[in-house]
Amino acid sequence: VRADEAVAELFAGMYSSLLGTARLLLDDPGHAEEVVQEAFVRVRVAWWRIRDPERAGAYLRATVANLARTDVRRRALARVREPQYARAGGGTVPAAEDTAILRDEHRRVAAALRHLPGRQRECIVLRYYLDLSEAEIAATLGVTPGSVKTHTHRALAALGVRLEGLA
Amino acid sequence: MTEDGLRQALGILAGDTTPSPSAASEVASIASRRVRRRRLAVGAAAFAVVLGAVGLFGDGRESSVRTVPAGPTTPGPTVVALTRGGAVRLVDVSNGRTVRTLVERGVDGGVTRSPDGTTVYYGDSGTGCANGWIHIVPADGSSPPKRLVEGTRPSVSPDGTRLAFWTRQSGDTGCDLSLVVRVPATGAEQRWTRPNGYFRGGPIERIDWSPDGRRLLISKNLLVLDLTRPGPLDGATSIPLTIATGNGKEVRHSPDDIALAWRPGAGDEGRIAMEVSCCGLPLDESHVVLVDPDAGTIDALLFSSDSRPVVLDFDPSGDDVAWVDDKGRLRVRDTLGRTRSLGAGYREVAW
Numbered sequence: 285v286r287a288d289e290a291v292a293e294l295f296a297g298m299y300s301s302l303l304g305t306a307r308l309l310l311d312d313p314g315h316a317e318e319v320v321q322e323a324f325v326r327v328r329v330a331w332w333r334i335r336d337p338e339r340a341g342a343y344l345r346a347t348v349a350n351l352a353r354t355d356v357r358r359r360a361l362a363r364v365r366e367p368q369y370a371r372a373g374g375g376t377v378p379a380a381e382d383t384a385i386l387r388d389e390h391r392r393v394a395a396a397l398r399h400l401p402g403r404q405r406e407c408i409v410l411r412y413y414l415d416l417s418e419a420e421i422a423a424t425l426g427v428t429p430g431s432v433k434t435h436t437h438r439a440l441a442a443l444g445v446r447l448e449g450l451a
Numbered sequence: 452m453t454e455d456g457l458r459q460a461l462g463i464l465a466g467d468t469t470p471s472p473s474a475a476s477e478v479a480s481i482a483s484r485r486v487r488r489r490r491l492a493v494g495a496a497a498f499a500v501v502l503g504a505v506g507l508f509g510d511g512r513e514s515s516v517r518t519v520p521a522g523p524t525t526p527g528p529t530v531v532a533l534t535r536g537g538a539v540r541l542v543d544v545s546n547g548r549t550v551r552t553l554v555e556r557g558v559d560g561g562v563t564r565s566p567d568g569t570t571v572y573y574g575d576s577g578t579g580c581a582n583g584w585i586h587i588v589p590a591d592g593s594s595p596p597k598r599l600v601e602g603t604r605p606s607v608s609p610d611g612t613r614l615a616f617w618t619r620q621s622g623d624t625g626c627d628l629s630l631v632v633r634v635p636a637t638g639a640e641q642r643w644t645r646p647n648g649y650f651r652g653g654p655i656e657r658i659d660w661s662p663d664g665r666r667l668l669i670s671k672n673l674l675v676l677d678l679t680r681p682g683p684l685d686g687a688t689s690i691p692l693t694i695a696t697g698n699g700k701e702v703r704h705s706p707d708d709i710a711l712a713w714r715p716g717a718g719d720e721g722r723i724a725m726e727v728s729c730c731g732l733p734l735d736e737s738h739v740v741l742v743d744p745d746a747g748t749i750d751a752l753l754f755s756s757d758s759r760p761v762v763l764d765f766d767p768s769g770d771d772v773a774w775v776d777d778k779g780r781l782r783v784r785d786t787l788g789r790t791r792s793l794g795a796g797y798r799e800v801a802w
Contacts, residue, residue, distance in 0.1 A: 295475050299780060304465030313466070321478055325787045326770060328482035333528070333785075345788055356753045389452070393460040405794030413455065414462040426789060447452050 287331040288377035294325060294340055301414060302348050306395065308409045319355060322346040345414070345424045348405055356402060396446035404439035407432055471745040485768055490731075501552050509521055530764075530773045531590070533562040539573050541590060544773070544783045547793030553588050554596065560603035561657060563801040564590065566611050566767055571583040574603040576655065580626040581617050602631065604668075606658040609715075609767070612636065615658045625703055630658070630667070632678060643676065657762070659713045666744070667714050675723075675744055714741060714753075715769035724772070726751055726760050737771075739763065754784055766802040773800045 299320065306316035327334070327344055334340055397405055403425070410421045418436075422429040452460070468682040529541045529550055539562055553571055560574030560583050571590050575583025585605045597606075602616035614633050619626045629644040659668040667676040679775035696735055714724045721742040727749075737759040741750045750790035765772050770786035781793040 291478070291482070292475060295470075299470045299474065300468035303468040303470070304462070307459060307465050307468075317471075317474070321474065321481070322477040325482045325485065328478065329485045329768060329770065330786045346789075347787050349457070352786070354752065356755070356757070389456075390460050390463050392455065395462050397461075399462075408457075410459065411456045413465060414675060415458075443457070 287328060291324060291328045291331065294327070294344060297355065298344060299324075302344060305345070305414060306348055306352055306407055307415055309406060311356050311398065314443060315355055319351045322347060322351055336448065338418060338431075345410075345416075346426070349424055350412075351412070353402055356378065363385070379450055392447055393443075396443050399446065400439050400442055403427075404435045406441045407435040408443070411436055495582060506777075528766075529568070529590075530783065530793075531562055531564045531795075531801050532775075532782075532797050533558055533573070534799050535779060539571060539588075540792055541571075542781065544771075544785075544791070547781070547791070551590075553590070553592060556632065559583075560585075560655070561605060562799055563606055565607050566609055569685065572599070572605040572607060572614070574616065576606050577619065578602050579623045582620075585614075585616055599635075604655055604658055606660060608660050608664045609662055610664055615660065616795050617655050627653075630669070632667075632674065633749070635695050643680065649735050657711075657763075659711070661713050661744070662715040668723060668744075710761040712765055712772075714765045714772075715767060721769065722750055724765070725765055726763070737776075739774075747784070754788075754790075756782070756790070762799045764801045771802070773802055775800050 302320045302323065303316055307313040307386075310316055310319065323344055326347055327340060329438045331340075334343060397408065400408065406425055407421060410416045410424060411418075415422065418429045418432045421432045421436075427433070460784045466629075473477050494692045507693045520697065528544045530544055532540050532542050534540065537554075537556045537558045538552055539558055540552050541550040542548070543550050555574065556574065558573045560576040561573065562573040564571050566614060569590050571588050572585060573587045573588075573596075575585035582601040583603050585602050586596040587599050597687065600616070602618040604617050607613070608615070610635060614635060616631055616633075618629050618631055619625070620629070629642050632641040633639070648768035656669050660666075661675075665678055667678065669676065680777075696766070711723060711725045713721050721743050721744075724739050724741055726737055726739050736755045738755050739753045739760060741753050743750055755771075756774075756776070758778055759781065761777050762775045763772060764774070768786075771783065773781070773783045775781050775797045778795065779794045779797050781797040782790055783793060784790045
């Protein structure tokens with residue numbers, strides 16, 4: 285019961301930010317809710333192994349990032365390989381940038397974000413959407429803070445080229 | 452665009468993130484089902500171990516293989532690993548330390564564990580047409596190993612009530628190879644024989660149960676045996692796994708030396724996890740994919756690794772996977788996607 289309550293509390297506090305993160309990390313934002321749901325389920329099932337409940341939020345973020353990365357790879361595999369699988373995975377929801385309410389500037393950001401390599405995209409989303417520190421991003425992605433700094437710097441440079449004027 | 456502008460744009464691109472009213476209850480419901488499934492497997496396996504303890508299991512003779520005395524209680528989750536030297540060890544998955552050495556040497560016919568983790572099964576491969584023995588030993592080392600039955604490559608069903616293994620016997624022109632499914636509590640057996648199926652000196656394949664206990668996966672040949680439909684043990688039941696390439700051609704994946712295991716999943720059927728090097732995936736990495744056991748198609752990429760898995764095994768929930776790679780390194784990937792190296796010098800692993 286304690287684990288259920290703890291996960292319910294995490295859900296109330298983190299679901300929205302994780303859903304936004306997943307949408308920004310995935311090539312197909314329509315899968316974001318599944319990814320976030322799966323992350324909460326895994327953390328609940330593995331709750332007994334989380335020695336420090338204070339870090340459960342960090343585990344959740346790491347799980348969402350890992351699941352999103354796997355989903356992106358899986359879709360890349362499907363695109364290369366098996367047309368019928370790609371069709372079977374349908375139900376694609378239009379990306380947010382395709383909706384009419386977005387300004388041109390936001391469409392360009394979305395397109396530029398999609399062109400970034402996976403790790404760079406993760407660093408940008410965690411830094412500028414979740415407002416995590418370099419140390420927190422490093423812990424989430426399982427890399428060193430130096431690596432986070434490098435990826436973020438390269439990502440900003442790439443975005444700057446595409447968007448012109450970003451420092 | 453400034454950094455604040457980027458923040459604002461990302462916030463807008465993330466869209467409306469209000470959870471649906473049923474989202475929280477769906478998470479609780481799915482998690483509860485997975486926890487229940489895991490507990491059910493553990494309980495049923497404990498029943499099988501009790502049968503063993505009261506003497507319905509095994510012939511009671513002490514094994515000739517030396518073991519070390521019982522040690523302290525296992526500190527955390529472990530896997531049972533077979534070293535290249537033939538030792539059977541319990542290895543702590545959090546740090547790779549050997550919690551207990553159950554057998555010091557001489558094991559070469561596979562290793563596995565009951566679903567509740569309390570009993571370890573291991574086999575001798577035997578020589579020629581002669582069988583080795585399958586042994587059982589408590590995982591806490593509280594008593595010495597006992598011989599269970601003649602055969603090799605043991606595999607315990609998910610509910611802990613049946614044991615699958617191979618046996619050999621002399622045939623007309625060579626060794627006949629039989630796959631046996633035995634209920635230790637009653638002695639009942641099902642048997643599938645492949646005449647002349649064993650080539651002297653060749654490897655005998657691993658067996659893995661489907662999560663629902665209705666089918667067996669036979670490694671390397673990508674063979675799935677439906678226990679509800681007895682028939683010959685031959686290529687007729689192999690999965691027609693074909694993989695389409697980027698230029699539209701289909702290739703049949705080579706069944707040699709691939710790591711295979713049945714992964715428990717959301718449904719009772721589960722998926723088969725197998726290592727592939729194909730399909731446009733980067734060649735500098737090895738990739739483990741999930742395959743639909745009926746259609747033979749790849750469902751998803753499970754994970755990629757810088758070395759090639761040769762033996763895979765999943766914990767009963769299907770969330771954690773342990774493998775031994777082609778360099779003898781033992782690795783574990785947990786439910787959060789973190790991979791840990793648990794040391795080198797291993798040949799096989801079972802959860």
